[in-house]
Amino acid sequence: MMKPVITSAQAQGAKQPAIEVAHIVKRYGDFEAVKDVSFSVADGEIFGLLGPNGAGKSTLIRMMTTLVPITAGKAFVAGFDVEHDPDAVRRKIGVIPQALTSDPDLTLEENLSIYAKLYSVPKAEREKNIDQVLEAVDLTKWRGAQTKTLSGGMRRRLEIARGLVHNPHIFFLDEPTTGLDPVSRIAVWEMLDNLRKTRKLTMLITTHYMEEADKLCDRIAIVDHGKLVALGTPIELKHNVPGANVVEVHFDRETEQWQTRLEALDGVTSVQAQSAGYYRVLTTSGSRTTMQLVELAASLGETLTSLSVQNTTLDDVFVHYTGHQLRDEQVKPAVFAMPPRPGDRL
Amino acid sequence: MNRMFAIVEREMRKFFRSPTLMIMSLMMPVMQLLIMGNAFGGKIVGAHVAVVDLDHGPQAVKIREGFDSIAVNIKTFTTVEYNNEVLAREDVRTGKVDAAVIIPPQYSRRVYAQDAPRIGFVVDNSDLFTSGSLEAEMQLLVTALTTPVIQPRLANQISLEIVELYPYVNYLKFLLPACIALAMYISVMIGGGMLYIDDKARGVHEGYLVTPITKLELVFGLNMAGAIKATLSGICLTVIGSLMAGLGIIFHPWVLLQLLILILGTSIAFNGMMFLLMVRVEDPLTPRAMFGVLNLLLFYPSGAMYPIASFPWWLRAIAVIDPFTYCIHGFKSIILKDGGFVAIKFDLLFLFVFGISTLLVATPLFKRTL
Numbered sequence: 001m002m003k004p005v006i007t008s009a010q011a012q013g014a015k016q017p018a019i020e021v022a023h024i025v026k027r028y029g030d031f032e033a034v035k036d037v038s039f040s041v042a043d044g045e046i047f048g049l050l051g052p053n054g055a056g057k058s059t060l061i062r063m064m065t066t067l068v069p070i071t072a073g074k075a076f077v078a079g080f081d082v083e084h085d086p087d088a089v090r091r092k093i094g095v096i097p098q099a100l101t102s103d104p105d106l107t108l109e110e111n112l113s114i115y116a117k118l119y120s121v122p123k124a125e126r127e128k129n130i131d132q133v134l135e136a137v138d139l140t141k142w143r144g145a146q147t148k149t150l151s152g153g154m155r156r157r158l159e160i161a162r163g164l165v166h167n168p169h170i171f172f173l174d175e176p177t178t179g180l181d182p183v184s185r186i187a188v189w190e191m192l193d194n195l196r197k198t199r200k201l202t203m204l205i206t207t208h209y210m211e212e213a214d215k216l217c218d219r220i221a222i223v224d225h226g227k228l229v230a231l232g233t234p235i236e237l238k239h240n241v242p243g244a245n246v247v248e249v250h251f252d253r254e255t256e257q258w259q260t261r262l263e264a265l266d267g268v269t270s271v272q273a274q275s276a277g278y279y280r281v282l283t284t285s286g287s288r289t290t291m292q293l294v295e296l297a298a299s300l301g302e303t304l305t306s307l308s309v310q311n312t313t314l315d316d317v318f319v320h321y322t323g324h325q326l327r328d329e330q331v332k333p334a335v336f337a338m339p340p341r342p343g344d345r346l
Numbered sequence: 347m348n349r350m351f352a353i354v355e356r357e358m359r360k361f362f363r364s365p366t367l368m369i370m371s372l373m374m375p376v377m378q379l380l381i382m383g384n385a386f387g388g389k390i391v392g393a394h395v396a397v398v399d400l401d402h403g404p405q406a407v408k409i410r411e412g413f414d415s416i417a418v419n420i421k422t423f424t425t426v427e428y429n430n431e432v433l434a435r436e437d438v439r440t441g442k443v444d445a446a447v448i449i450p451p452q453y454s455r456r457v458y459a460q461d462a463p464r465i466g467f468v469v470d471n472s473d474l475f476t477s478g479s480l481e482a483e484m485q486l487l488v489t490a491l492t493t494p495v496i497q498p499r500l501a502n503q504i505s506l507e508i509v510e511l512y513p514y515v516n517y518l519k520f521l522l523p524a525c526i527a528l529a530m531y532i533s534v535m536i537g538g539g540m541l542y543i544d545d546k547a548r549g550v551h552e553g554y555l556v557t558p559i560t561k562l563e564l565v566f567g568l569n570m571a572g573a574i575k576a577t578l579s580g581i582c583l584t585v586i587g588s589l590m591a592g593l594g595i596i597f598h599p600w601v602l603l604q605l606l607i608l609i610l611g612t613s614i615a616f617n618g619m620m621f622l623l624m625v626r627v628e629d630p631l632t633p634r635a636m637f638g639v640l641n642l643l644l645f646y647p648s649g650a651m652y653p654i655a656s657f658p659w660w661l662r663a664i665a666v667i668d669p670f671t672y673c674i675h676g677f678k679s680i681i682l683k684d685g686g687f688v689a690i691k692f693d694l695l696f697l698f699v700f701g702i703s704t705l706l707v708a709t710p711l712f713k714r715t716l
Contacts, residue, residue, distance in 0.1 A: 065556050067716045087558050095556040099549030103356060105363040110356075117352035118557040146363075162553075 016079055018043045018170050018202035019064065024073035026059050026226075033059045035226040036073070041204055041219075046196055048217030049206040050314070056226040057206035058098060061174050064204070065095045078169055091119070094163035098174040100155050101162075104148035108139060108158055111147060112165050119166035133161040136198070137191060153184025157191065164195070170202045171195075177212060185209075189216055210314040220314070224322040238312045241320045242269040245286030246310050249293060251277040252303035265292045272319065277305070282316065349559045353567025354574070361537065361575055371533035371579045372586070375525040379587055383518030390479040393423035396434040396446035403454025405491075409447070409465065412487045422483045431466075438468050445469045445480045515682055518591045523677030524650035526583045527612065527670055531641065533579035534616040538572035539624050539633040547630045552716065561714045569617055569705060576613035584609070588681075595681055604687060608676045611694050614701030615669040622708040644670045672696045 019041035026034040034056045041047040049057045062068040064075050066086040075082040078092035102111045109130060116126045134140045137157040142150065147158060156176060163171060176192070177185040189212065195201055207213050213220050214234050222230040222237070230237055251258060254277040262271045267284040274280055283289040286309040297304050361368070397413065399406050410425070417424045426443055428434040434446040448466030456463040467484055469477040545551055554564060584605055588596045595601045623640075624633060647654075647661050648670035654662060665671045676693035679685040687694075 062716060067552065067555055069715055087560075090556060090558040093556070097549055097552045097556070099552065101549045101553035103360060103550065105360045106356070110359055114352050114356045115553075115557065117355070118349050118554065118559050120348060120558070 015043065017041055017076075018045070018078060019047070019204060020074075020076040021060075021064065022074045024060070024063060024075055025071045026056070026063060026068065027071045033226050034063070037221075037223070037226075037228045038073075039221050039228065039231055041202060043202055044196070044200055045218045046192075046203045046205065046216055048213040048220040049204070049223055050208070050210070050213045050220050050318070051206075051223035052208055055223045057208075057223055058174055059226075060223070061172055061204065061206050065093060065172050066090055091166075092169050094166070094168035094171045096159045096163045096171075096173045096176055098178065100159060102147050102155065102158050105146060107144050107146055108134065108150075108161075109143045111158065112162060115162050116165045121166050129165050129167065133164045136164065136195060137161045151184075153180050153187060156180060156184070156188060160188070160191065160195075164199070167199075168201070170204070173203060173205045175206055175208070177207070177209065185212070192216060210318070214314050222318060222321055229321045230317065234314060237314065237317045241282070241312050241316050243267075243282030243284055243316075244312060245283050245289075246312055246316060247281040247283060247286055247289050247293065248306070248308045248310070249279050249281065250305040250307070251279075251297070252305055253277060261296060262293070265289050265296070280316075282312070286310075347563070349557070350563040350567040350570070353554070353559070353564060354571045357537075357568070357571030358574065360541075361571075368533075368575075368579065368582070371529055371536060372582055374532060375529040375583055376586060376590075378528065379518065379521055379525040379590060383516075383521045383591070386517045386521075388517075389420075389422070390476055391421050393444040393476060393480060394442075395423045395425050395480065396428045396437060396443045397425045397449070398428045398431045398434045398446060399449045400431070400451045401449045401453040405454035405457040405463070406449045408491060409449060409487070412490065413447075416483060416487070420483070422479060435468050438470055441470070444473075444476055447484070512683060516591075519593060519682060522587045522591050522593070523674050523681055524645070524648075525587055526580055526609075526677055527648070527650065527673045528641075528645065529583040530576045530580045530609070530612055530616055530673075531644070531670070533576045534572060534613070534620045535633065535637055535640070537575040538569075538617050538620045539636075540630070542568065542572075542621075542624055543627055543630050543633050546628065555714065555716065561712060562709065564714075565621075565705070565709050565712050569621055572617040572620070573610075573613040576616055577609055580609035580612065581606070593681060595684075601680060601684065604680050604690065605677075607694060608673070608680065608690055608697075611697035611701070612669070612673040612676075615673070615697040615704075616701075618701035618704030618708070619669060622704040622711075625708045625711045626713075644668050647671070648674050650674045669697060669700050672700075 017040040021040070022038050024034060024037050025032065037056075037060060039047075049060060051057050059068060063070050064077055064082060066082055066089055070083055077089045080088040080092065082089050102108075103114075106114070112130045112133065113126060116129060121129060131140075134143055137160055139154060139157055139161065142154065147155065150158065160173075160176065163173075173192075177188050180188065192203065192205075193216065196203060205212075205216060217234065219231065219233050220237060221228050230240070232240070249262075258277070258279065259271055259273060262268060262279055262281055265281075265283070267289055268281055269284065270282040272280040272282075281289060281293075290307065290309055293307070294304070395413070397410065399410070413423075413425045416422055423444065425447075428437075428446070431446075431448055434443070434448070437443045438446050446466075446468040448468065450464065450466065453463050453465070455461075465488065467481070469480060471477045559567075585596055588594075595605070623636070627633065643664065646652075647657065647664040648668050649665060650670065654665045654671070657665065672693040676690040676697075679689035679693070683689065
């Protein structure tokens with residue numbers, strides 16, 4: 001086994017990062033899925049990769065977890081070079097892929113036991129580890145149940161337990177709450193937060209849920225079209241967006257002047273038209289803009305259907321850095337053309 | 347090593363937890379043995395043969411007595427009296443009767459005069475099996491009628507003494523080796539092919555690939571599990587099939603040992619072949635689409651149903667490289683002939699070498715990454 005590599009940061013006396021990615025690139029033929037991405041994750045940190053589907057998050061995580069070969073650049077995990085010492089990396093990490101990979105026909109205990117064996121966990125430790133991880137994910141009483149009898153949220157918790165059964169130092173989670181209902185999602189967040197505290201884990205999470213990234217992550221990297229477009233703590237990222245508040249307003253009817261009128265209000269830094277009569281207004285003073293907006297509507301005899309004021313969210317951060325909304329990418333219109341009927345002329 | 351056995355453990359637990367694979371891999375061969383073995387192995391009984399007697403002489407009566415004897419004893423056919431040759435022929439054509447015997451006028455006189463007497467036999471040769479059986483019965487009858495009552499002092503004909511080496515082999519027994527091979531093929535196809543690709547598509551392999559398991563451990567673990575499943579299917583069908591066919595081989599330990607080694611060799615050969623075919627496949631539909639084609643391509647040229655000697659050269663070429671050929675030859679040698687290890691040594695050699703070679707070719711093709 002190779003020894004951990006001394007990175008430049010460590011050579012300068014800094015503590016070695018748990019994950020370090022330098023100018024990493026992934027190409028599939030002519031298509032560049034990941035374009036020159038660099039970042040590092042400190043020990044004990046929860047780091048989020050935020051971006052829409054197809055942004056390159058999963059490819060990034062797959063390169064770091066040795067699943068996909070790196071085209072160019074370097075990645076170090078726990079001090080080991082991913083490209084040259086993948087086995088050492090695999091021993092140090094726990095990975096929860098996007099798909100549910102536990103075997104539905106096996107019991108929870110059997111699934112965990114088989115993975116413990118795949119990680120060569122000694123027999124004496126295996127039982128203890130299984131007990132501990134089942135306890136940690138609150139599935140102890142389902143220990144003997146077949147995995148297929150569990151709900152989606154419980155299966156996701158089992159996946160997390162599976163990734164922890166060999167006591168890894170670094171935990172990679174690829175969209176850990178996708179497909180879960182809001183209640184199960186919150187339960188998973190709480191569980192991950194507890195795990196970080198009790199096991200002192202470093203976590204790298206990919207997600208396309210703004211709330212998830214905001215709630216869980218110490219730092220967030222926004223990825224779009226394979227590029228890292230922003231990196232920082234959620235607070236830092238929000239501060240970078242002009243305007244401290246967001247006013248969401250819905251007018252009874254749409255007129256062409258609304259955009260111009262809203263932009264003319266005091267403190268407004270940006271106006272985004274969402275749909276007919278519906279606008280998101282970024283402003284330095286939410287209260288002042290709200291008052292002016294209500295007065296403006298009253299003077300014009302227009303009716304406001306709804307009005308809300310909130311702080312800047314990661315959604316605004318994403319729009320600020322990428323120029324489009326996260327949900328635009330998620331809900332792409334399906335292109336469907338009816339096939340010609342037999343006998344129809346083309 | 348432990349990691350390899352973890353893969354085997356997972357596969358076997360899954361196999362026993364969900365008995366569908368075992369049942370499905372045994373169902374078709376058992377049904378084939380039951381239905382084809384009984385449908386094809388039987389003799390023709392109760393066919394209808396029209397008799398048009400235009401002679402009515404003593405020799406014609408002898409023929410009809412022969413027919414009565416067949417109808418009462420072997421029951422291949424019963425006779426229906428006709429007095430019109432044209433009508434009898436037309437009824438054979440329309441399927442009302444299966445054949446017609448025409449005893450021509452002056453038949454008895456020509457027998458006594460030794461004037462080359464002939465009996466007409468009209469058969470529906472669109473059904474080769476029925477017409478063949480009726481022709482054989484008629485030929486026996488004619489031979490019996492021709493044999494002189496008093497044998498000449500010097501035999502003037504050369505006769506063939508046929509010595510059958512083995513007890514009577516009915517079709518059920520004949521079909522058993524093919525059915526065992528088929529059960530193992532289905533087990534490998536479902537357990538080694540379809541489930542392997544399904545697991546890949548479901549991301550189960552992604553779960554394996556992030557662990558420190560090596561490529562060799564993963565390949566050998568998956569193949570060992572596939573070979574164990576196929577061996578279990580082979581053993582099950584050997585026992586069930588032997589009991590169905592009334593063979594006592596399973597009660598002889600030495601024969602059982604030969605069968606077990608042959609089953610093991612076949613499992614390794616079939617599994618190696620399947621792994622090589624599936625090693626780069628990603629789409630779960632592919633093994634399903636290949637199932638029938640491979641079955642046709644491997645099973646029928648193997649000599650399971652028809653002798654390889656009757657094949658054209660290109661079909662013989664397939665038979666030479668087809669592991670089914672050696673597996674079925676081996677099973678026939680043990681089950682039907684009790685030939686011992688001497689009779690199957692080349693089959694065993696081919697099967698083990700084929701299995702290991704395909705695995706060696708497949709291993710470098712197996713991707714340790716996604």
